[in-house]
Amino acid sequence: MTEIVNKASLKTVLLQHIDCPLCRCKKCHKVVEATDHQWGIEGRFTVVQCDQCKHGYMNPRPTLETLAACYPSDYGPHQLQPAAVLPLDDSTTKNHAAVSTPWYLRYLPLRYIPGLRRFFYWLTDERSQVTPSPFVVNSRPGSGASPQAFELGCAAGAYLARLQTLGWQVAGIEPGDGPVKMAQAAGLDVRQGTLDTVSIEPESFDFAASWMVIEHVPDPRTTLTQLFTLLKPGGQLAISVPNAGCWEPRIFGANWDAWDLPRHLHHFSPGSIRRLLKECGFQEIQITHQRTLLNIFGSVGIVLTRRNPANRLGIWFLRYPHSPRLLVQLLAAPLAQLLAFFRQGGRLTITASKPQDAKSPSANQASVEPETST
Numbered sequence: 304m305t306e307i308v309n310k311a312s313l314k315t316v317l318l319q320h321i322d323c324p325l326c327r328c329k330k331c332h333k334v335v336e337a338t339d340h341q342w343g344i345e346g347r348f349t350v351v352q353c354d355q356c357k358h359g360y361m362n363p364r365p366t367l368e369t370l371a372a373c374y375p376s377d378y379g380p381h382q383l384q385p386a387a388v389l390p391l392d393d394s395t396t397k398n399h400a401a402v403s404t405p406w407y408l409r410y411l412p413l414r415y416i417p418g419l420r421r422f423f424y425w426l427t428d429e430r431s432q433v434t435p436s437p438f439v440v441n442s443r444p445g446s447g448a449s450p451q452a453f454e455l456g457c458a459a460g461a462y463l464a465r466l467q468t469l470g471w472q473v474a475g476i477e478p479g480d481g482p483v484k485m486a487q488a489a490g491l492d493v494r495q496g497t498l499d500t501v502s503i504e505p506e507s508f509d510f511a512a513s514w515m516v517i518e519h520v521p522d523p524r525t526t527l528t529q530l531f532t533l534l535k536p537g538g539q540l541a542i543s544v545p546n547a548g549c550w551e552p553r554i555f556g557a558n559w560d561a562w563d564l565p566r567h568l569h570h571f572s573p574g575s576i577r578r579l580l581k582e583c584g585f586q587e588i589q590i591t592h593q594r595t596l597l598n599i600f601g602s603v604g605i606v607l608t609r610r611n612p613a614n615r616l617g618i619w620f621l622r623y624p625h626s627p628r629l630l631v632q633l634l635a636a637p638l639a640q641l642l643a644f645f646r647q648g649g650r651l652t653i654t655a656s657k658p659q660d661a662k663s664p665s666a667n668q669a670s671v672e673p674e675t676s677t
């Protein structure tokens with residue numbers, strides 16, 4: 304067991320060697336060794352690949368008890384307030400427009416170009432390039448009934464608020480104390496905890512989402528099985544994860560933005576996430592390569608600030624993924640489109656469905672470790 308300290312919070316992180324979290328194989332080989340570029344937790348962290356199922360995972364990794372110490376209190380995704388993410392259909396929540404629309408889209412003649420603002424949100428929504436609307440159409444259980452949506456790791460509830468304005472009844476869970484309070488203050492049904500600590504009635508949702516979360520959870524197989532359990536038969540799942548199977552990690556090596564060690568415990572490829580979803584019972588699995596270069600901007604920032612942390616261009620690149628600019632996004636769009644077309648996007652959005660005739664395991668069964676299936 305290795306002990307490291309988060310210097311910002313002075314909390315201790317304990318690292319422990321593990322077997323493959325997906326197939327329990329003990330044999331693996333090193334892929335990369337990297338430091339924490341984002342939040343500066345000291346130490347060097349290793350990503351390995353399982354010799355048997357080829358899953359990429361952090362090993363050794365923080366113990367379950369000390370995992371929370373890897374997250375700063377101002378962890379990025381938690382800062383989004385419910386009003387800060389605009390629905391792709393502006394007309395549904397006009398009141399929110401002033402919060403998140405850049406000034407140059409509000410006051411310059413640019414705002415009169417038809418579709419430009421919509422295109423901007425399409426490009427800058429890094430959590431999903433698949434908009435909520437198709438899900439609304441596909442999974443409405445019938446006229447009159449209000450469809451139920453759930454989000455795992457909903458942060459301050461920005462995405463849930465968006466679904467709510469589209470007519471969904473929404474609920475979410477989130478481990479962070481601060482974001483939960485923000486979501487509850489906005490009137491959302493958000494409970495603090497994880498799928499292991501919050502009990503949810505099986506088969507109660509038509510749609511479950513989890514954006515950039517599955518790579519953080521200790522046991523993705525259990526988490527996806529739990530999501531499967533809380534979906535109604537025929538219900539839909541939508542998740543997103545970084546794509547360790549694309550060209551980016553090969554080019555940037557230890558400087559790849561999306562390693563995000565020691566917080567990303569898993570590094571999926573399109574093949575490995577598809578296989579896992581299948582093993583958890585999902586069907587109709589569709590993988591979309593997101594049209595975004597945000598990982599590349601972050602990685603260039605890491606490279607430029609490595610030797611000189613005060614490098615101004617490097618700092619701009621590092622900050623860029625947190626506040627994308629219209630002009631840059633437009634300039635980058637052709638390359639982003641091309642990479643997505645060749646299935647080399649750095650982030651994946653995955654949708655899947657629970658079969659209509661799926662057996663309904665009890666909530667308890669979902670948290671039991673499934674047997675090795677590879």
Ligand SMILES: [Zn+2]
Pocket residue numbers: 323324325326327328353354355356357358
């Ligand atoms: Zn494995």
